[in-house]
Amino acid sequence: MIWLYDFGLLVLVIIAALLTLNLRDLMGSAIVFGTYSFLMCLLWTVMGAVDVAFTEAAVGAGVSTVFVIATAYNIKKEAKD
Amino acid sequence: MKTLALVISLLMGSILVVSLDDLPAWGDVNSPANSHVSAYYLDNTMQQTGVPNVVTSVLADYRGFDTMFETGVVFVAVIGIMAILRRDQRLEDIEKVERPPYFPPDPAITGVAARFIVPFMQIFGLYVLAHGHYSPGGGFQAGVILGASVILLAMTNGLNGALSRLTEDWFVLLSGLGFLIFAGVGLACMFYGGNFLDYSALAPLMGGEPSVAAVKARYHAMLWVEIGVTFTVMSAMFAIYSYLASDGWMDRGL
Numbered sequence: 001m002i003w004l005y006d007f008g009l010l011v012l013v014i015i016a017a018l019l020t021l022n023l024r025d026l027m028g029s030a031i032v033f034g035t036y037s038f039l040m041c042l043l044w045t046v047m048g049a050v051d052v053a054f055t056e057a058a059v060g061a062g063v064s065t066v067f068v069i070a071t072a073y074n075i076k077k078e079a080k081d
Numbered sequence: 082m083k084t085l086a087l088v089i090s091l092l093m094g095s096i097l098v099v100s101l102d103d104l105p106a107w108g109d110v111n112s113p114a115n116s117h118v119s120a121y122y123l124d125n126t127m128q129q130t131g132v133p134n135v136v137t138s139v140l141a142d143y144r145g146f147d148t149m150f151e152t153g154v155v156f157v158a159v160i161g162i163m164a165i166l167r168r169d170q171r172l173e174d175i176e177k178v179e180r181p182p183y184f185p186p187d188p189a190i191t192g193v194a195a196r197f198i199v200p201f202m203q204i205f206g207l208y209v210l211a212h213g214h215y216s217p218g219g220g221f222q223a224g225v226i227l228g229a230s231v232i233l234l235a236m237t238n239g240l241n242g243a244l245s246r247l248t249e250d251w252f253v254l255l256s257g258l259g260f261l262i263f264a265g266v267g268l269a270c271m272f273y274g275g276n277f278l279d280y281s282a283l284a285p286l287m288g289g290e291p292s293v294a295a296v297k298a299r300y301h302a303m304l305w306v307e308i309g310v311t312f313t314v315m316s317a318m319f320a321i322y323s324y325l326a327s328d329g330w331m332d333r334g335l
Contacts, residue, residue, distance in 0.1 A: 047107070050217040051134075051137075051217045051218075051219075054217045054218060055221060055222055055225075058221075058225040058229070059225050062225065062229050063225055063228065063232065063318050063322075066229075066232055066322060067321060070326040070335060071325050073326075074181060074325070
């Protein structure tokens with residue numbers, strides 16, 4: 001069962017990563033990137049690296065999402081490519 | 082160009098996947114990483130530092146240099162972002178710059194909710210800092226949580242409100258001060274005749290049996306060091322947010 005949980009998380013991480021790269025809307029991309037960070041945090045927890053997971057949750061999913069959103073708000077809304 | 086990039090990344094990815102086989106298995110007791118240094122830390126941390134959380138003791142004590150310069154990197158990041166983004170209203174005319182629309186935050190619901198939750202976040206941040214010796218956490222996480230509480234205030238009540246509590250002068254000063262606290266603990270160790278960041282040299286400050294005093298010194302010096310890291314990271318997070326959100330003008334948030 002742990003295997004299934006791991007596998008599901010990995011698939012979700014890859015989906016989140018691909019979505020982050022491919023979304024046209026920068027704001028949506030930033031939010032999916034936050035999801036990616038949070039999924040990575042869950043993966044760290046599964047592997048027993050609780051300190052790293054804590055940092056990932058606070059820095060990756062929390063503050064850096066805010067930074068990316070703040071930046072995305074101040075530049076043009078749509079990515080060119 | 083795009084297909085070339087895809088081919089290259091697929092090629093590199095498959096090389097990585099193929100070479101995965103040569104890595105030691107996850108959690109392998111006999112892997113090189115687990116059989117030399119880790120074993121030493123696991124066996125000796127408790128006697129040498131008195132800190133049950135090995136991660137904290139490795140981060141703040143055994144690998145103190147690493148953490149000190151990580152703190153330095155955070156400080157340099159603040160200075161860099163400031164140098165690039167900060168604008169001077171005396172030199173540029175703010176009216177002429179094209180900026181995205183500004184919707185002032187309505188403090189009726191989000192503002193009140195944020196003001197309710199911010200004290201709890203800050204208490205939790207302090208707990209993470211103080212309890213980092215025993216549970217996951219420590220200076221970096223505590224700093225991020227404390228910084229996030231100020232950022233939340235800035236997002237819900239306007240950047241000006243948060244900036245009046247933690248002004249630009251203060252967060253720049255604090256981010257430097259945190260690094261100085263860290264380096265100062267290291268210098269104090271040299272002052273007492275040890276190596277730089279060799280906390281056991283601070284034993285004369287602690288009193289008691291010499292062997293116990295050395296452990297005590299390392300335990301308490303780690304807390305001081307983490308407090309320094311917290312200062313730097315907290316002010317760095319808010320500094321970066323306020324420069325990014327206001328596009329360097331420091332007048333309004335998102």
